[in-house]
Amino acid sequence: MTAPPGRRRDSAKTRALLLQTARRRFARDGYSATTLRDIADEAGVNVALIGRYFESKEGLFEACLTAAVDELRRETGEVPLAEVHLVIADQAARIGPEGPPSQLLLLLRSSGDERADEIRRGVLRTSAERLAAATGNSPADPGTLLRAQMVLAASLGIVLLRSVGAMEPLQSADRDALAAPLRDLVAALLPGR
Amino acid sequence: MTAPPGRRRDSAKTRALLLQTARRRFARDGYSATTLRDIADEAGVNVALIGRYFESKEGLFEACLTAAVDELRRETGEVPLAEVHLVIADQAARIGPEGPPSQLLLLLRSSGDERADEIRRGVLRTSAERLAAATGNSPADPGTLLRAQMVLAASLGIVLLRSVGAMEPLQSADRDALAAPLRDLVAALLPGR
Amino acid sequence: MTAPPGRRRDSAKTRALLLQTARRRFARDGYSATTLRDIADEAGVNVALIGRYFESKEGLFEACLTAAVDELRRETGEVPLAEVHLVIADQAARIGPEGPPSQLLLLLRSSGDERADEIRRGVLRTSAERLAAATGNSPADPGTLLRAQMVLAASLGIVLLRSVGAMEPLQSADRDALAAPLRDLVAALLPGR
Amino acid sequence: MTAPPGRRRDSAKTRALLLQTARRRFARDGYSATTLRDIADEAGVNVALIGRYFESKEGLFEACLTAAVDELRRETGEVPLAEVHLVIADQAARIGPEGPPSQLLLLLRSSGDERADEIRRGVLRTSAERLAAATGNSPADPGTLLRAQMVLAASLGIVLLRSVGAMEPLQSADRDALAAPLRDLVAALLPGR
C-alpha cells in the first residue's frame, strides 16, 4: 500500500528477476561472455543489486545453477524408461530464441569456479545414474552406465545444436518431431531389461 | 650448424605453436574465458606475436577454426555409413586432459564474431548433410536430415561430456568401448536404405 | 550538512573537471601525445570515469572540441570590425602555462577522427566567413574571404607561438601590448568598406 | 657495379629516403601520431634501419628538424624587407597534399624531447630577430621584435591552415594570390625605417 505504483520495491521479486535473466544469459552466451551489466540492464535494475543479493558473479552463477538443478529434478523425477525420450524431447523443444532459460544448457557452461563445477558434474553424474537405474539393470554395470551417459550426451548435444542456430530441420522441430527419433535412440542404447 | 639451443627464431614454427596452443585453450575453455596472455605464456612466446601473426584475438580464433575444419575434412572425407561410428569413436577417444586439441569442441565455441560463427554453422550443416547422404536416402528428405543432425549432436555431446570431466566410465572409455554403443546409435537413427 | 571533505561524489562536477583538464592537455600537447591517464591523474580521478562519461578518447576529444566551439561562439558573437583586434588580443593574452584552456589551440589539434575534424573545419570556415562579413563587403568576394582567413591564420599563429614558449616579448605581452599591432594587422588586411 | 640492380644497397640513399619521408609525416601528422612503421613502410625499407641510422625515434625527429632548419636558412638567407612577403608566399604555396615536406610545419611539432624543442625555439627566435633586423630599426627594440614575431606567427598560421585543409580560397591560393595580402600585412606590421 505504501509502495509507489510504478517502481518495484520488492526484494524477492527483484532477486527472482535477476536470477531468471541471468539464467538465460549464462545459458545462451556462457559465463565469461556475459557481463553483470548486461544482466542488470536486461532485468531493468541496478548492477549493484547483484552484489547485494548474490555476493558476486560466481555467486550469481551458482544460484543459477542451483535453480536449474532444482527445476530439473522436479521435472524429471521418476521417469520410466519408456518415457525418457519424451522428457528429452520436451527439454529440447523449449530451446528457442526467446524461450525461457534452459536448465540443460547451463549444465554445460563452466565458470571456472570449482564449487559450481562440482555441482555441474554431480548433476550430470546422478542424471546418468538414474537413467541407468531406470533400465532395471544392475546400477553398477559399467556398460549400462556408459550407454546412459551417451543418452545424456546426445540430449545435451541436441539442445546445444538447437541453441547454436541455423541447423534446419533440427532447429525448429517441435516436440513430436523430436520424439520419434529420440525413441529409437533411447531404445537402441538402453534396451531395458 | 643446427638450431640455436636457447631461443627459437622460426616464424613458421612459432606461428604453428601459437595456433596449436590456442586451439586447445579455445576448445577447452571457450573464447572469452581464454586470454591471449594465457595462450602466449603456454606457448612460451611474447603476447605481441599473436598480433603479428593473427592480427587480433578474433583473427586467431578464426585461424583455429579454419585449421580445425580443414583437419576435420581431411579425416572424415568419404565415410561409408557402416563406419561412421568408428570415426565418431575415434574423435571422441582423443579427448583428454593433455591430448591434442579437439577439432569438434571448437565447433561449439562461439567468439561472437559473425564470420567465425558462419564458418562454424556451415561446417555443422554440411557435416550433417554428408551424413544424411551416406544413408543413400534422398538428401533432401527432412526426416533423414533431422536424424543425421541428431547423430552429429550426439557425437558432439559425447565429446563435450568427456571434456567436462568426472564422468566415468565415459570419461576414460577407449575407442573400442565407445564404438559398440555408437554403432547401435547410428544404426537406430540412420537405418540406411 | 555540506559536501564531504575528503572525496568528491558529484558526477556533474567530475565530468566538468575531466573536460577542463582534457581541454588543456589536448590543446597543449595534441591528441596523441596526451594519454587518458595523464588527464585522469591531473584531474585526480580514476581513468575509467573517462569511459563512463565520454565513451572513449575520441569521445572525450569531441566533447572538448564542442565545448571550445560553444565558448568561442558565445565570446565572439557579433564583433564589429573595429573591435576584432581586441577580441584576438583577448584570446591570445589568456594563453599561458597555467591559465584556462585555450579554445583556439584546440582548433588546430587533430585526433584523426573524421567527425571531430569536420567540426574543426566547420568552425574555422564560419569564423573566417563571419570575419569577412564584418567588413561590409560582399560575403562571396574571394579576395575578402582570403584576407579574412589570413587574419584568422595570424591569430592562430600568435596563439600557437605563445604556447610554444620562449618567444619574448610575444610570450608575455599583455592584452594591450598585443592589441596595437593587431589593430594594424586587421586594418591592413581588412580595410572595411 | 656489384650492387644488385633492383635492390638498393646504398646506405646514404636509404638514409636520405627515410629522412625525407619522416619529414613529411612528422610535419603532416605530428610526432606522436606518426609511427616508425608508417615511415619505414612508406619509404619501402625495413623499420630496424631507422634505429641503425638515427638511433631512435627522437633521433630521427631531431635529424628532420635539423635538416629543415638548414634548408630554411639556405632559402631565406638575407631577405630585404621589401621581399619578405614573397618568401612567405613561397613557403606557404608549397604546402599541399602531395608536395615536398614543409620545413615550417615541422617547427610547430613537438616531440617532447627537450633538445629538439630547444632547436625549434632557437630557430623561431632567430628568425624573428633577423626579420626585426631587416627593418633597420634597433634590433633590441621590443616593439619591433614583437611585430616581427607576429609576422612570423602569421606566416606559420597560414601554413598551418593550408595543411588543415578545407579552407578555400586559402587552401589552393597560389604564390601570387598569397603575395598581395602578405605584402600589406608585412608593411602594416613592419613599416621599415
Place this chain on the structure above:
DNA sequence: TATGAATGAGAATTCATTCAT
C-alpha cells in the same frame, strides 16, 4: 531497498626497440 559514483585489476592492442641471421 535502491541508485549512481568511483575504483582497481586485467584485457587486448600498439609500438619503439633489440636481437639474430
Place this chain on the structure above:
DNA sequence: GATGAATGAATTCTCATTCAT
C-alpha cells in the same frame, strides 16, 4: 647493409566490485 623475429612497456578500454547517499 639489410631483414624479419621477438620483446617489453605503455595505452585504451572493459568489468566486477565497492562506496556513499
